[in-house]
Amino acid sequence: MKNCLVAQSGGPTAVINSSVVGVVEGNQKLRYYDNVYGGINGIEGVLQNKIINLSELSDEDLEILKYTPSSALGSCRYKMKDFNVDEKEYIKVFDILDALDVETLFYIGGNDSMDTVSKLSQYAKLKGIPKKIIGIPKTIDNDLFHTDHTPGYGSAAKYISTITLETYLDSSVYSNNGIFILETMGRDTGWLAASASLAKLNGKSVVDFIYLPETVFSKEQFLADVENRFQRNNKVYIVASEGLKDENGEYLFEVKSSNKHDSFSHVQLGGVGDYLKSLIIKNKITPRIKVLELGVTQRSAMHLASQTDILEACRLGKEAVRYSTEGHTGCMVGIERIQNSPYEIETLRVEACKVANSIKYFPHQWITPEKNNVTEKAVEYIAPLIRGSHKIITESGLPKYIKLY
Amino acid sequence: MKNCLVAQSGGPTAVINSSVVGVVEGNQKLRYYDNVYGGINGIEGVLQNKIINLSELSDEDLEILKYTPSSALGSCRYKMKDFNVDEKEYIKVFDILDALDVETLFYIGGNDSMDTVSKLSQYAKLKGIPKKIIGIPKTIDNDLFHTDHTPGYGSAAKYISTITLETYLDSSVYSNNGIFILETMGRDTGWLAASASLAKLNGKSVVDFIYLPETVFSKEQFLADVENRFQRNNKVYIVASEGLKDENGEYLFEVKSSNKHDSFSHVQLGGVGDYLKSLIIKNKITPRIKVLELGVTQRSAMHLASQTDILEACRLGKEAVRYSTEGHTGCMVGIERIQNSPYEIETLRVEACKVANSIKYFPHQWITPEKNNVTEKAVEYIAPLIRGSHKIITESGLPKYIKLY
Incomplete structure (x- = not known):
């Protein structure tokens, strides 16, 4: 036997x-x-x-x-x-x-x-x-x-990019639209957030900005990005990884785990979308902001x-x-x-x-110089994985x- | 012409x-x-x-x-x-x-x-x-x-019940599970939340409790429901409509709208899931709680x-x-x-x-006497609408x- x-x-x-x-x-x-x-x-x-x-x-x-x-x-x-x-x-x-x-x-x-x-x-x-x-x-x-x-990644990427496309359509129906923030998983790496770049309408990406944990998050740059785009288009679609960190390496919104069953002692994160929303409101860009935290749907769909x-x-x-x-x-x-x-x-x-x-990080050379999106090389890498x-x-x-x- | x-x-x-x-x-x-x-x-x-x-x-x-x-x-x-x-x-x-x-x-x-x-x-x-x-x-x-x-309702119901099934599976993989709270839309009525009742595994509903805005939310009853079920099963799956109200008719978590473009002056809601989570934590039932707010996905999927x-x-x-x-x-x-x-x-x-x-409310006769779920009549009503x-x-x-x- x-x-x-x-x-x-x-x-x-x-x-x-x-x-x-x-x-x-x-x-x-x-x-x-x-x-x-x-x-x-x-x-x-x-x-x-x-x-x-x-x-x-x-x-x-x-x-x-x-x-x-x-x-x-x-x-x-x-x-x-x-x-x-x-x-x-x-x-x-x-x-x-x-x-x-x-x-x-x-x-x-x-x-x-x-x-x-x-x-x-x-x-x-x-x-x-x-x-x-x-x-x-x-x-x-x-x-x-x-x-x-x-x-597991290809299916998560397919779910994220499909939902991005569908919620983009939902978020742009009014004459007076607002800002949509999609929060993906990705405690340490930006692979999941990057997959939103695949969502295209008439060949053009629907996502304005993607922020990954591989680069230091700059409030000033973020607010400039969002304000400029909002003034131009009257709407902005933002994708943010849950693991965004500031210049001190601190998570933008950190919830310390009181969860005993994770003995690898990872920090349990949440709320970067809400953090960005409040940043935009405080800076009076617009109060019309929707946050969608995909949560476990992206790994179970x-x-x-x-x-x-x-x-x-x-x-x-x-x-x-x-x-x-x-x-x-x-x-x-x-x-x-x-x-x-x-x-x-x-x-x-x-x-x-x-x-x-x-941990294999998302490659820096696939992040745009402005650090607010990913390059076409990243799209080419992810695209075959969501097929079928x-x-x-x-x-x-x-x-x-x-x-x- | x-x-x-x-x-x-x-x-x-x-x-x-x-x-x-x-x-x-x-x-x-x-x-x-x-x-x-x-x-x-x-x-x-x-x-x-x-x-x-x-x-x-x-x-x-x-x-x-x-x-x-x-x-x-x-x-x-x-x-x-x-x-x-x-x-x-x-x-x-x-x-x-x-x-x-x-x-x-x-x-x-x-x-x-x-x-x-x-x-x-x-x-x-x-x-x-x-x-x-x-x-x-x-x-x-x-x-x-x-x-x-x-x-529009049938598709939303199909999305909600499918996501309920998938996130239920996700939320029950550990030997030591927690509580999962799904927050659906439904400012005034429980039709959307009720559709989660269709999610079944081996013929049995995976949802433990569904709370609808048609009944007054009772903290005491809720905590008793959750504590008993958690002690028995080591996991609880809860579905809550965003529009739950207390005995004074106040939303459990109310965010006043600063949104000028809704001239019908509806209150913009959010956060009932987070409210219930903090209620469970304060009452020391368990700290292991996940909240999923479906947001606009339920109307755009x-x-x-x-x-x-x-x-x-x-x-x-x-x-x-x-x-x-x-x-x-x-x-x-x-x-x-x-x-x-x-x-x-x-x-x-x-x-x-x-x-x-x-507004057509969810019928009271389709809510269980305990006011924490819906009856089989409700399931029969919704079931044909999600087919195909x-x-x-x-x-x-x-x-x-x-x-x-």
Whole structure:
């Protein structure tokens, strides 16, 4: 008996379950493992033996799962201790995997999760435990190194740019319009905010300004930008990343987390849109300002997911299985972009420790000199990732989704 | 030469342009008017002679227009004076219509717009002006009398219930979850908030509580509801209408409008979600609370519009043309539900003055005795309205939309 186990960690995405289905389908093709188990609530749940058997799912359920947003196996934000300090958890994880004849653990997550992949695989090597740990990337933030982009980002970008287009139309119907501020996620990086640049009407971007956390936010420049544009056009559409910081590196609006379940101690942010709104009002540009904070919709809107993204998420799951059959461990499956037009990718292996705990920022050369928008190069990079849509499986006019536990 | 003119007024909806296309298509079929003109920015723009010729649009543009959200002709919130007090505007409107040989004005809007339809038609009758004014309903609020429901509501309901399902999945992935609060529009009525009840997983509603403005909000009852459910399930999904009021009739969180362009002097609301969040935190139920304010997405998300809604919006436009050829004026085209299963409607005429300036509330008998949810009767009423989806016309992965001016 030889089994594998797949689990999900960190913030959900629209297509994170497509990667789970990719693992199952990859194994169906290669017939390498007898069972594909699913760990509930990531490594935190595996440590509590919360495990189900995904090989028992019907083909119909697998098809629904492929198009179900958010971690159907549950998730966690759980940082494993350094095994040199305390190896108890490591012993426990491998005991549990052993009891189920699990040879390989597939871990779907972002940079924090690749830390778990790296640590577990290092420990196994050190102790001579013949088990493989392979990471599958996911994050709407698109901030992982050594992969052209991450599954989850394309769908978030498609949702953001579609909503940008639709709310732009909504915000420009009156003879006397106002200012619209769209706040996207992006604590550290501007990849999500940048995707609003794709929203075009008659070939012209509908967004006036995009502010990214990669550049220092200047109040003076912002107010000059907005005032000039408002006087000229009688309307301004602004996109701002939640992670904007001032010259002292302080978030423009910071809410300290009292949230104990995020043990990676990230700061919980919110309110940059409201901050900008009050800045505009105080400076008497106009009182007619609408703020839309997209919140978790941008990571859960499977109803508008990118077909490219779904297929890639699934493919990386399949590739992870293939890499495991070749004996690899301690690695993450990455994406290499072969060409942009027609768009074509290949997969690659990268050491998980090179991805863990680090952040790939939006490139400065893709930010305009005025630091208030992104360049055409950025649009060219993002554009292929939002292509295509899938036929949603519906029931009574609503998407049909599945939860596995 | 005999022409007609169509204009849009009030807040946009996802399908308001489908009604414009309905007018054009209705006339193409009946060949009654030589030209269908479009008034820009509602009656406000018509008074400024801002008028285009919709008969010059290509079939392709009309098809795109049918699936473009938000008022493509622009909108206004303009209250006409009582003609007994000041008839200058009335003389001007009819002069402008005369100059273009416009025999009929079709006005797409909500209860405020039906006030305009009523006043203009009364004035024309009084002065013996042989022009017809016919209203076509639209509002996501679904608060118009004498029509089973309003175009725009079905699509908003479909968006709200889909987002409810997707964010519910997102909000329940951890072993230690929190409370999710979805804030919908609905200044006066609970129709929008109620639509979240359609979101089901395995046949069971995912929403724990829905609070509507039709009942007095009780802090004590709310805190008891939330605390009990949180203790039992470790998560609570709450839907709240922006218009919730306390026992003194005060909005739970009121932002006085400094917005001059809403001359109907409605109060601009926001923040009931944040109010409820702070209430839960103060009462130490849990600090893990997410608030999502849907904002204008719920009225502009054509990418997820209901096919039923699109078809009905279009049909009412066509019917308005037919009624005009029969000589009717001062009326609104309404919807009568013939049967629920299979769903079937008919159209009817109703005097615009009976619809103007009044509000159809969500029925008290469809609210649960605990006043924290809606009944199965409400679900049965809303369910057919969200059925079906259309094939979005896309370009580079984004919907292709059109703006007419």
